[in-house]
Amino acid sequence: MERPQVQYSSPPKIELKGVSKHFSMNGRPLHVLEKIDLCVGDGDFVSIIGPSGCGKSTLFNIISGLEEPTEGTILVDGQEMPHRLGSVGYMPQKDLLLPWRTILDNAILGLEIQGVRKSIARKEALRLLEEFGLRGFETSYPASLSGGMKQRAALLRTVLADKKVMLLDEPFGALDALTRTSMQEWLLRIWDVLRKTILFITHDVDEAVLLSNRVYVLTARPGRVKLVKDIRLPRPRTYDMVTSAAFVELKGELLEAIKEERIRALDEESLWVARASEHGGRKWT
Ligand SMILES: Nc1ncnc2c1ncn2[C@@H]1O[C@H](COP(=O)(O)OP(=O)(O)OP(=O)(O)O)[C@@H](O)[C@H]1O
Ligand SMILES: [Mg+2]
Numbered sequence: 001m002e003r004p005q006v007q008y009s010s011p012p013k014i015e016l017k018g019v020s021k022h023f024s025m026n027g028r029p030l031h032v033l034e035k036i037d038l039c040v041g042d043g044d045f046v047s048i049i050g051p052s053g054c055g056k057s058t059l060f061n062i063i064s065g066l067e068e069p070t071e072g073t074i075l076v077d078g079q080e081m082p083h084r085l086g087s088v089g090y091m092p093q094k095d096l097l098l099p100w101r102t103i104l105d106n107a108i109l110g111l112e113i114q115g116v117r118k119s120i121a122r123k124e125a126l127r128l129l130e131e132f133g134l135r136g137f138e139t140s141y142p143a144s145l146s147g148g149m150k151q152r153a154a155l156l157r158t159v160l161a162d163k164k165v166m167l168l169d170e171p172f173g174a175l176d177a178l179t180r181t182s183m184q185e186w187l188l189r190i191w192d193v194l195r196k197t198i199l200f201i202t203h204d205v206d207e208a209v210l211l212s213n214r215v216y217v218l219t220a221r222p223g224r225v226k227l228v229k230d231i232r233l234p235r236p237r238t239y240d241m242v243t244s245a246a247f248v249e250l251k252g253e254l255l256e257a258i259k260e261e262r263i264r265a266l267d268e269e270s271l272w273v274a275r276a277s278e279h280g281g282r283k284w285t
Pocket of ligand 2: 056057058093169
């Protein structure tokens, strides 16, 4: 069954207008994000790619309400939400499973924080365990699970928090290629069943093209939107599509954009290291 077209009718699910973020680093301003405009429709799947350190996780911290932007606005369902903490599901870059809790009790953490009774929360989690490939592991501890399983447990926790929007920060970043491929196909199935709106960060261009309706490429720090690419490949999508001409063309365009930014980011880094050693050298002479 083909998923219906995303609705961009008024209002979009999430909209960022001119979002900038500056931190202070050793007393000097660090411009991390600059005038980000971004739009995510209801039921959309949007990916963000960009060089390391360009502010992707910071952007998610801002959308989730953990951080405030220095300037710009964040609209959820067309409304500014000054107190949006807890209004979207967020799976941070590290899975953050608590080693002393079983998989089931890790999965229900978000519900417990929301005040849901443990017995009810566990019942909810057990209902989804099969779909997340964790049936039989409910009483296991994170240390005894494979990387893929841990990521699925963390995703289950995000899904159980029952928010319409899920922010997933490099959920498959640490997995081997084979596990990653099956997790991508699995996520597409889950997305189709649960009808969530997903914002997804990745460093993997194949992954971004395979999963998304649209991909945003950010520049090296300060992160600005360099390219917005609609991915008009048919759905349902499977990994076989990565060799199709349409896929390869989209990938080429995105890789070109990201390559320039990775080089810029590396140049900045070397400049920083050179300056630091120059500074260090003077100190010791
Ligand atoms: N709370 C903070 N205070 C000061 N600087 C911060 C803070 N949070 C993030 N930064 C800086 O902002 C920049 C962007 O960090 P961020 O984690 O958002 O990058 P990223 O694009 O997610 O990188 P990666 O791809 O490696 O995960 C980095 O230079 C980081 O050191
Ligand atoms: Mg990050």
